[in-house]
Amino acid sequence: MPSENKSPPIEEWRNHPISRSEQTHLRVLEASHSERNYWSDLWHYRELFAILAWRDVAVRYKQTIIGIAWAVVRPLLTMVIFTIVFGKLAKLPSNGDAPYPILVFAGMLPWFLFSSILSEASSSLINNASLIGKVYFPRLIVPASAGVVALVDFTINLAILFGLMAWYGYQPSWHIVFLPIFIAFAVVASLGPALYITALNVKYRDVRYAIPFVIQFGLYVSPVGFSSEIIPSEFRFWYSLNPVVGVIDGFRWSLLGDGSHLYMPGFLASIGIAVFTMWYGLRYFRGAERAFADLV
Amino acid sequence: MTDIVIRADRLGKRYVIGHRTERERYTALRDVLTRSTTRLLRTALDVARGRQLIDGDEREEFWALSEVSFELKRGDVVGVVGRNGAGKSTLLKVLSRITEPTRGRVEIRGRLASLLEVGTGFHPELSGRENIYLNGAILGMRRAEIDRKFDEIVAFAEVEKFLDTPVKRYSSGMYVRLAFAVAAHLEPEILVVDEVLAVGDAEFQKKCLGKMKDVAGQGRTVIFVSHNLAAVKALCNRGLLLAGGRVVRDDSVDAVVRQYVNTSDAAYSISFAANSARPAISAIDVDSEALAERHLIVDIHFASPKPLHTAVGGIVLRADTGEAVWGSNSRFHPSRNPVKGVAYGVLRCEARRLPIRPGRYSLSAWLGDWHEDYDARIDVLNFTVGADDAHSLLPPASAVGHLDWPAEWGAAFETREASIA
Numbered sequence: 001m002p003s004e005n006k007s008p009p010i011e012e013w014r015n016h017p018i019s020r021s022e023q024t025h026l027r028v029l030e031a032s033h034s035e036r037n038y039w040s041d042l043w044h045y046r047e048l049f050a051i052l053a054w055r056d057v058a059v060r061y062k063q064t065i066i067g068i069a070w071a072v073v074r075p076l077l078t079m080v081i082f083t084i085v086f087g088k089l090a091k092l093p094s095n096g097d098a099p100y101p102i103l104v105f106a107g108m109l110p111w112f113l114f115s116s117i118l119s120e121a122s123s124s125l126i127n128n129a130s131l132i133g134k135v136y137f138p139r140l141i142v143p144a145s146a147g148v149v150a151l152v153d154f155t156i157n158l159a160i161l162f163g164l165m166a167w168y169g170y171q172p173s174w175h176i177v178f179l180p181i182f183i184a185f186a187v188v189a190s191l192g193p194a195l196y197i198t199a200l201n202v203k204y205r206d207v208r209y210a211i212p213f214v215i216q217f218g219l220y221v222s223p224v225g226f227s228s229e230i231i232p233s234e235f236r237f238w239y240s241l242n243p244v245v246g247v248i249d250g251f252r253w254s255l256l257g258d259g260s261h262l263y264m265p266g267f268l269a270s271i272g273i274a275v276f277t278m279w280y281g282l283r284y285f286r287g288a289e290r291a292f293a294d295l296v
Numbered sequence: 297m298t299d300i301v302i303r304a305d306r307l308g309k310r311y312v313i314g315h316r317t318e319r320e321r322y323t324a325l326r327d328v329l330t331r332s333t334t335r336l337l338r339t340a341l342d343v344a345r346g347r348q349l350i351d352g353d354e355r356e357e358f359w360a361l362s363e364v365s366f367e368l369k370r371g372d373v374v375g376v377v378g379r380n381g382a383g384k385s386t387l388l389k390v391l392s393r394i395t396e397p398t399r400g401r402v403e404i405r406g407r408l409a410s411l412l413e414v415g416t417g418f419h420p421e422l423s424g425r426e427n428i429y430l431n432g433a434i435l436g437m438r439r440a441e442i443d444r445k446f447d448e449i450v451a452f453a454e455v456e457k458f459l460d461t462p463v464k465r466y467s468s469g470m471y472v473r474l475a476f477a478v479a480a481h482l483e484p485e486i487l488v489v490d491e492v493l494a495v496g497d498a499e500f501q502k503k504c505l506g507k508m509k510d511v512a513g514q515g516r517t518v519i520f521v522s523h524n525l526a527a528v529k530a531l532c533n534r535g536l537l538l539a540g541g542r543v544v545r546d547d548s549v550d551a552v553v554r555q556y557v558n559t560s561d562a563a564y565s566i567s568f569a570a571n572s573a574r575p576a577i578s579a580i581d582v583d584s585e586a587l588a589e590r591h592l593i594v595d596i597h598f599a600s601p602k603p604l605h606t607a608v609g610g611i612v613l614r615a616d617t618g619e620a621v622w623g624s625n626s627r628f629h630p631s632r633n634p635v636k637g638v639a640y641g642v643l644r645c646e647a648r649r650l651p652i653r654p655g656r657y658s659l660s661a662w663l664g665d666w667h668e669d670y671d672a673r674i675d676v677l678n679f680t681v682g683a684d685d686a687h688s689l690l691p692p693a694s695a696v697g698h699l700d701w702p703a704e705w706g707a708a709f710e711t712r713e714a715s716i717a
Contacts, residue, residue, distance in 0.1 A: 027408075029393060029399040051433040055419060055426075062421050134416045135434055136393035293395045294311065 038286070044140045049141045053148035056120075060149055064188040070089030071156045075100035075112060079105050085223040092226045095252060095260040099168045105161050106255045107224045110182070110247045112157060114190040115215045116150035121194035122211050127204050129296035139289045143198050147191060154183075161255070173257025182250040183272065202295050215223050223248050229261070243277070252278020300519050301486055302391070307364040308358055308399035309386050310543075361541045362388040364400070366521070368534075368688055370485075373512040375532035375549050376521045377556045383541040384521045388412060388490050389518065389644055403671045406517075408482035409436050415475030420464035424474055426456055431478045445481045452503075454478035466573050478543050480507045486517045491524075498551060505530065523657065523672035525553050529618045557616040557656050562679040567597075575600035575607070575670040577663050578640075582677055590650045590682045596643040596661050597669075608634040609643035610662035613652070614675060620696040621652055628667070653700045654682025654694055 061068065079101055086092045087100035095105045121143035125132065129140050165172060201207045222244040223231075231239050238248055246267045252260045328563075361383045368374060376384050381564035384447060389395045391402065417434040418427050426487050428449055428545050431441040450456055453465075453474040461470055489508070508531055512518050530537070535552025537545040539559075567579035575598060583593035596609045610625035623644060625636075635641055643663075656677040682700075690696065 026404060027388065027404045028401060029397060029404065031397050031399055047439055051430055051439075055422065055430055058426065059419060059421050080502045130413075131417050133394065134412045135410070135436075137434075180474065198687065290396050 001064040004259065005228065019119050026134050038138070042140060045137050045141060048137055048151035049145055052141060053145035056145055056149045060152075066167050068156070072160060075105070075108055075157050075160065079108060081130070082108075086225040090226075090278065093231055095227050095229065095256050098256045098260075099170060100162055101254065102161070102168060102170055103165055103227060103256065104225055105157075106252050107222075107248045109154065109157050109161060110251045111219065111224045111244065112148055112188045112221060112293055113154045113183075114244055115188065115218065116153060118148045118194050118197070119211055119215060120146040120150055121191065121280055122197040122201055123208055125198050125292065126205070126208070132292050139292055142287065143191070143194055143285075147187065150190075151187070153204050164220075171257075175254040175257050178254045179251075183249065185250060185271065186247045188278050189247050189270075189274035190280070192274060192281040195281035196277070199285045199292075201289070202292055218242075227252070227260075228263075236263055237269060240266025240269045241273055243270045243274040246274070298420045300367050300517075301365075301372075302319055302368040303403045303413055303685075304364055304391075304400070305402070305403060306359050306400040307387075307390060307397050308359060309383075309395070310359050310398040311362040314358055316379065316494065322645075333592060339488060359541050360401070361390065361397070362399075364538075364541070364543055366536060366543060366546055370517055371512075372534055372680060373513045374534045375528035375530045375552070376519060376536045376538060377523075377525070377528060377552060378538035381533050382538040384538055385412075386492060387490050387538070388519070388521060392487055406485035407436075408486040408488065409482045410488035410490075411435070411479045411482070412490040413489070414472055414479065416518065418463060418471070418475060421462055423460045423462055424466070426460045427474065428478055431475065432481075435479060435480065435482055436484075441483075441611050449477045449481050452480060452507075459579075467668070468670075469500070470583055474618065476500070476504055480504065484516070484674075486519070487511060488519045489692060490521045513570040522674075523676060524660075525557070526618050526620070527674075528616060529553055537675065551570065551652065553618060554616060557658065558599050563677050563678055565674050566673075568673070570599060573601065575663065577661055577671045577673055580659070580661050580677060582659065584679065587679060587681050590652070590654075592645070592647045592650055593647045594661070596639060596645070598643065600639045600670075603637045603639045604667050605637065606663065607638075607641065607643060608664050608666065609645065610664070612644055612659045612662075613681075614660065615692055615698050616656040616658075619698070622647075622650065625662070650681065651699055651701050652681060653690070653695065653698050655680065657681050 081102045082104045086104070087094070094100050098106075124143045124146035125139065132139065132142075197211065198208060222242060228236070228239065228245055228249055240249075240263070247270065249260070249262060249267060249270075253262045329538065335520060364383070364387065365503050368612070376387065386395075387412065389412070390397050390407070394410075394412075396454070397669070415431065417431055418679070420428065421431065428446065429439070433439070450459065453476070455470055455474050458466065458470065459670070463474070466474070505527060507544045508518065508520070512531060518531070520528065520531055532549045535545070535547060535549040536555050537547075537552045545555050547555075556693070562584075564584040565580070568577060570576070571580065577596055578599040579595075579597040581595040586593050592611075594611055594612070596611070598604075598607055598609075600607075610623065610627075612623035613621050614631045615621050624647065626643065626645075635643070657679065659677040660672065660674045661676070662669070662673075663671045691715055
């Protein structure tokens with residue numbers, strides 16, 4: 001009825017019946033009233049999530065030349081430097097017959113996804129403070145939509161990797177069908193700590209100064225520039241307690257194929273840690289969520 | 297089916313604020329040490345418990361709302377009035393689910409949309425078209441709903457030609473029009489509106505007020521917070537007077553506005569937070585001593601991010617009955633030393649021996665230039681003009697008006713020899 005209605009808005013509005021279902025909708029607001037239908041509420045706000053994610057992406061690539069170029073140049077230069085330092089100078093071995101640049105790039109792909117979700121999502125609530133103080137919506141939407149920007153960057157990087165593989169004439173194996181699973185794993189592994197940090201950041205504003213340090217540190221601690229197979233086997237399990245290790249190993253296994261072996265105990269440990277952090281981050285976020293508007 | 301759409305039951309909202317205890321006359325290292333140690337310990341404890349950190353040495357609990365109870369029926373249009381800090385905004389935030397109450401409960405029946413700010417979430421880099429969708433989604437509209445109303449929104453905002461221009465290139469008037477247009481096309485059953493009419497030029501404000509009247513006329517429930525008492529009176533049928541976080545009066549709008557105006561303490565001076573984006577009024581001062589003689593001397597302080605080509609000020613006096621009584625504007629009463637090329641300054645307006653009846657008045661101030669409105673602060677000051685008891689014998693202003701103009705009365709006598717038999 002309303003779509004072909006050309007009457008002025010006021011008329012349309014007046015004639016627009018208030019539906020029965022809406023009328024009976026009752027909402028109770030109480031102190032510490034844990035939202036029973038939190039997840040259905042989140043689903044209800046999916047359009048807002050989509051549009052906020054779209055906004056973040058649009059704003060990022062609005063000045064297109066800088067936006068896209070940055071997404072391309074940064075991983076490429078890092079790859080070149082890591083290949084020279086770790087592959088040429090330190091002469092570290094690659095996985096099987098994979099060219100060293102491809103080994104590095106396959107590790108950098110999840111690393112950049114992890115680090116940009118961590119940094120974008122951690123500051124997202126503070127950056128959207130004006131929104132949080134003025135409108136209600138499930139706050140989880142904000143860090144999640146910031147994560148979408150990181151996924152867009154990731155897609156660009158993935159395209160670069162495929163280009164690189166074509167350049168070296170390197171054939172990916174059938175393992176590549178598992179890539180989406182590892183991408184999901186990377187998102188879970190980064191969103192968990194990101195949720196925790198973003199909630200913490202609302203209370204203690206200096207937390208954000210620690211993030212660049214953590215990311216810089218993590219870049220060298222995680223097997224980005226080298227293969228995790230050079231880690232002595234007795235330490236391999238402990239090394240995998242860093243969930244990023246599992247993510248990177250998974251990516252290399254799926255992209256580089258047979259030359260990479262998945263070290264199962266370590267991989268499962270990484271998954272376990274990532275799932276636990278996700279659960280904890282979500283729990284902490286939900287607990288802190290109600291007070292955000294009073295703090296930002 | 298019950299007709300009550302909002303029932304608030306003994307609502308309370310507590311904030312914790314910190315103070316610094318008074319400084320000692322001289323600083324002793326011992327005191328500094330004990331103080332920093334306790335502070336450190338307390339901070340560590342708070343972090344461990346995951347509690348909010350409070351700055352300062354002393355904590356004070358502050359109840360922004362306490363024991364607030366009321367019921368709203370479908371179709372009620374309620375004006376919430378009260379001084380700054382009375383709890384109006386907190387109440388709206390609780391009703392809009394932005395913050396949760398510390399005590400009590402609210403039952404809300406139906407879809408509620410809140411409009412606490414015009415243009416929430418507008419992004420300067422995005423175009424007008426993109427911002428309509430963004431802002432609509434933020435206010436709770438579905439995409440299909442926005443699609444359907446898109447043309448109406450654009451027509452209401454009068455921005456057809458600039459739809460694909462980033463809103464950072466919009467004039468402030470266009471920006472506000474677009475933002476309000478989106479909000480005006482919300483179709484909630486309950487609409488919560490905070491002080492949003494204080495923006496835009498007079499004509500657009502009138503349009504917005506009209507739109508809000510339409511909303512109210514359709515059996516939708518509106519909760520409206522404003523300092524603009526004339527707007528409250530024009531729009532609402534019920535009033536809620538808040539003071540110190542409590543409901544002081546819940547009555548007809550006329551009764552509530554009258555009580556508010558007559559009980560609020562006189563205020564002769566007010567300052568506003570700086571606005572870095574556009575020229576704004578930074579403070580308004582009224583000479584309180586001159587008022588007794590019915591001289592109105594008003595200073596409008598303004599601040600602008602860049603030097604202003606020119607600045608024009610305006611004031612309006614409104615009586616406690618809600619009508620505007622008198623106003624002036626340096627467009628029409630030109631200034632003897634016009635503002636040129638300054639970013640900060642004061643516009644002074646002096647009106648000697650105003651011929652208005654002694655009583656309570658509120659003052660609004662406006663800032664603009666020859667073409668554009670920059671800022672308007674409606675009914676922000678409130679004071680008594682003249683000596684209150686001078687004309688106590690006159691009928692009330694509601695009967696004979698607000699003008700105090702001496703008239704000369706005389707009489708003609710016909711001295712006729714009355715033949716009284």
